[in-house]
Amino acid sequence: MIKEFVDVLIIGAGPAGTMTAAKLAKSGLTVKIVERSHFPRYVIGESLLPQSMAHLEDAGFMPALLERGYQKKIGANFKQGPFQEFFDFSNNYTEGWTWTWQVPRDDFDNVLALEVQKMGVNIEFGTTVTNVNFEPEHPIVQVVDEAGTHKEVQSKFVVDSSGYGRVLANHLDLNEPSSSPVRGTIFAQFKPENGVVEGEENGKVTILVHAEDVWIWFIPFSDGRVSVGFVGNPEVLKSPDGDDETHFLTLLSQNENASQMIEGLTLCMAPKAIHGYSKGIKQLYGKNYVLTGNASEFIDPVFSAGVMFAIESGAVAADLVTKELNGEQVDWEQDYQQHMLSGIDVMRTYIDSWYDGRLKSLFFSVDKPEKIKRQITSVLAGYVWDRSNPFVSRSERTIDLFVELTSGETETSSA
Numbered sequence: 206m207i208k209e210f211v212d213v214l215i216i217g218a219g220p221a222g223t224m225t226a227a228k229l230a231k232s233g234l235t236v237k238i239v240e241r242s243h244f245p246r247y248v249i250g251e252s253l254l255p256q257s258m259a260h261l262e263d264a265g266f267m268p269a270l271l272e273r274g275y276q277k278k279i280g281a282n283f284k285q286g287p288f289q290e291f292f293d294f295s296n297n298y299t300e301g302w303t304w305t306w307q308v309p310r311d312d313f314d315n316v317l318a319l320e321v322q323k324m325g326v327n328i329e330f331g332t333t334v335t336n337v338n339f340e341p342e343h344p345i346v347q348v349v350d351e352a353g354t355h356k357e358v359q360s361k362f363v364v365d366s367s368g369y370g371r372v373l374a375n376h377l378d379l380n381e382p383s384s385s386p387v388r389g390t391i392f393a394q395f396k397p398e399n400g401v402v403e404g405e406e407n408g409k410v411t412i413l414v415h416a417e418d419v420w421i422w423f424i425p426f427s428d429g430r431v432s433v434g435f436v437g438n439p440e441v442l443k444s445p446d447g448d449d450e451t452h453f454l455t456l457l458s459q460n461e462n463a464s465q466m467i468e469g470l471t472l473c474m475a476p477k478a479i480h481g482y483s484k485g486i487k488q489l490y491g492k493n494y495v496l497t498g499n500a501s502e503f504i505d506p507v508f509s510a511g512v513m514f515a516i517e518s519g520a521v522a523a524d525l526v527t528k529e530l531n532g533e534q535v536d537w538e539q540d541y542q543q544h545m546l547s548g549i550d551v552m553r554t555y556i557d558s559w560y561d562g563r564l565k566s567l568f569f570s571v572d573k574p575e576k577i578k579r580q581i582t583s584v585l586a587g588y589v590w591d592r593s594n595p596f597v598s599r600s601e602r603t604i605d606l607f608v609e610l611t612s613g614e615t616e617t618s619s620a
């Protein structure tokens with residue numbers, strides 16, 4: 206059995222893995238990523254949040270990302286029938302980045318992977334982690350490549366960034382049922398029939414309310430393609446006869462706003478369906494390991510927060526791993542698990558109140574005081590650790606309070 210030694214072994218080269226790798230490499234540690242696929246590879250999760258931009262800059266990714274000319278994202282637009290509300294990130298309450306990007310993830314993840322390779326990180330593509338042994342002082346990770354060659358990688362620390370691969374959650378029995386009900390999704394991409402259409406609308410993620418328990422996303426890219434997906438009640442989203450494409454197009458044709466938004470566009474990707482994307486987890490760390498990004502917990506895509514949590518967890522985990530490997534005491538419970546869970550819990554409150562209707566009634570209500578709108582915008586921009594914002598520090602109570610104050614009043618502006 207071939208054996209290799211590194212300081213840190215990372216499983217998976219998505220944004221959680223590459224963010225962790227970049228920061229660890231900067232601190233002088235030897236880092237290897239084992240990635241089962243070959244990049245560029247398709248993955249869903251294309252609308253980013255401004256909160257991630259400082260981390261991308263700090264890790265040294267910005268020059269390479271800026272060169273790609275991704276679609277600048279300036280805010281989030283919510284529409285229900287004739288009603289709409291736009292949350293402009295430049296107007297947010299928390300200090301920090303006020304814009305981000307909408308990215309085809311195959312390209313975005315590939316840029317991050319190329320950059321960490323330049324920083325000295327060894328990425329072994331086409332190689333899958335099959336087993337992990339935490340018994341020895343330094344864990345041993347077993348991998349297999351596409352030629353069937355088995356290898357062992359020994360490291361001082363293992364970071365699981367395997368997303369839905371959920372390597373350590375499965376291996377160490379850390380999976381827990383999600384707090385969210387089982388929901389489904391069906392999504393695809395469209396491209397313009399007659400060249401790229403420029404316009405301010407391209408800089409917004411648009412969320413359409415389709416039914417009480419189903420919503421639709423529209424995420425335009427800079428090359429003219431638009432990512433479109435339905436999320437919600439799996440019974441509505443499951444095609445009755447297994448023909449996902451016909452079902453997807455039929456659902457779109459039933460929504461007036463959606464029909465307008467895909468005018469002049471043709472389908473350029475076969476629709477994909479996933480049922481049950483939410484994942485729960487018992488703990489985010491243990492002796493010599495940490496879980497980052499989707500390998501830990503994932504709730505729901507409605508507020509585009511998945512990559513933000515992946516990047517935040519990777520950045521925080523990398524700093525703590527560096528400290529630990531330098532012989533310093535690390536409080537993983539407080540500085541990692543509680544930190545991540547506090548942000549995830551704020552987002553969970555927003556997600557739950559979106560699905561139970563409270564947040565929709567707040568979004569589409571008249572005359573929200575400007576400060577309230579800025580505070581909500583901050584959360585939608587990913588600033589879920591700014592405890593000076595009451596929509597963060599007392600999210601549930603604050604949402605309820607304003608829903609009560611504005612109940613019955615619905616915006617009259619036309620979409």
Ligand SMILES: Cc1cc2nc3c(=O)[nH]c(=O)nc-3n(C[C@H](O)[C@H](O)[C@H](O)COP(=O)(O)OP(=O)(O)OC[C@H]3O[C@@H](n4cnc5c(N)ncnc54)[C@H](O)[C@@H]3O)c2cc1C
Pocket residue numbers: 216217218219220221222239240241242248249250251252253254332333334335366367368369370371372390392434436479482497498499500503506509510511512513515
């Ligand atoms: C319908 C839907 C829509 C979404 N929309 C958005 C959105 O608009 N914005 C947003 O921010 N998020 C969105 N998300 C969430 C987003 O997809 C994820 O949160 C994000 O991709 C997580 O990044 P990651 O680095 O943790 O994992 P990933 O990006 O999934 O990367 C994990 C990597 O690990 C590799 N891997 C897995 N198993 C193994 C193994 N055994 N050995 C080696 N390698 C392995 C995989 O090949 C993969 O490359 C959406 C999710 C869903 C379900």
